[in-house]
Amino acid sequence: MPKRVDHRERRKLIADALMRVAAEHGLEAVSLRHVATEAGVSSGMVQHYFRTKDEMMTFALSVVHEHSEARVTRAVAALGDAPSPRTLLRTMLVELLPLDESRRADGRVALAFLAYTAVRPTVAAALHQETAGLLAFVAGQIRLAQAAGTADRRVDPDRAAVGLLAIMEGLGVYLLGGHYSPETALAALAAQLDLVLGPDEPGK
Amino acid sequence: MPKRVDHRERRKLIADALMRVAAEHGLEAVSLRHVATEAGVSSGMVQHYFRTKDEMMTFALSVVHEHSEARVTRAVAALGDAPSPRTLLRTMLVELLPLDESRRADGRVALAFLAYTAVRPTVAAALHQETAGLLAFVAGQIRLAQAAGTADRRVDPDRAAVGLLAIMEGLGVYLLGGHYSPETALAALAAQLDLVLGPDEPGK
């Protein structure tokens, strides 16, 4: 019945253009026409795939998170089987930091959406589950390290997981603002992992 | 020669209105007319005190930072003379977290400006010094605690200071997004202080 067009693909094409605009000029520069031009399509087509601007924004927000999720999944898969909790956590968190231009672009968009959702609580609800899942995973890894005897058992895994995610988020913000250099951020993250999991032992 | 009007006061009046608009609807809702209405003045007057919108935004950004600086100064002053590094740091960082509605409003504005400056690097430059100063202060307090023997000397004060600020920033972001409860954030912050300065001893 349809004209054999992949809806999801078109929507992603548009969302990608939106993210490019947002990464360069901020979310306030995102308009139907602007996005359409960036995507190289007519503004009528954008309207065809998103009935309202808000619908487009919400979809783009979900794409942003798919992006970072895919990034992490890929990096973790490259670690091979059964990496140590420390390696796993470091890989994950480093991957989420805006350290190169590609991730900086994504980070700027994510930051813009963060401010966007802070004012639209209904849109933000979907993100809570994601954070909760990530949190549980990190806490689980810390528990694993503790069980293996490499980590100090006096640290509370849940609290430490909250702190670890917060430090990643905070470092990301400071990196985007240009306040810290990548080296500084990486050193701080490594130091935090040392604090939580115990000092690193090169001869693991 | 002037008509005896305090320029700075008028500008702050307008900036306050801007912050109210931004806290409620985001920075994208900030327009000359909107701000003027919120401030209860004519849009012509806003234009009289700010020749361009960008000038208004930049000024408001500086007011936001004066706000949080004043907040911290007041809270620290209330501690009396020579508070312990731990108390001082905790007070400072807690004061910067969006834990009540007043600070949440400020936090939303700060977050919006964070995204704003991330796309306008020239405006962001002024903030670097502030972060650097804060960082040096925190590192100094950690060094003090180490010298007093209460803190583990194996932790690097500079790295730990970066981490502490980042964790504060990250917790703030998650709090604004509603991902964490104030209790969770406070517990995570306390745990981090324990990690950096050593476990708290009630009978100090």
Place this chain on the structure above:
DNA sequence: TCTTTTGCATTGCAGTTGCAACGTAACCAA
């Protein structure tokens, strides 16, 4: 073949935006 659905482009519109221009009233120095 005819009809219906889908994909997309164009046009139009009411509302909003930043900003310039102009007006006027109050004040101050001469």
Place this chain on the structure above:
DNA sequence: TTGGTTACGTTGCAACTGCAATGCAAAAGA
């Protein structure tokens, strides 16, 4: 008093906004 400066208020405008409406070609079913 005169002239100049300051402090606004009002109006206007070109550009842009989201969105509805309309048109039309291609494809799929009848």
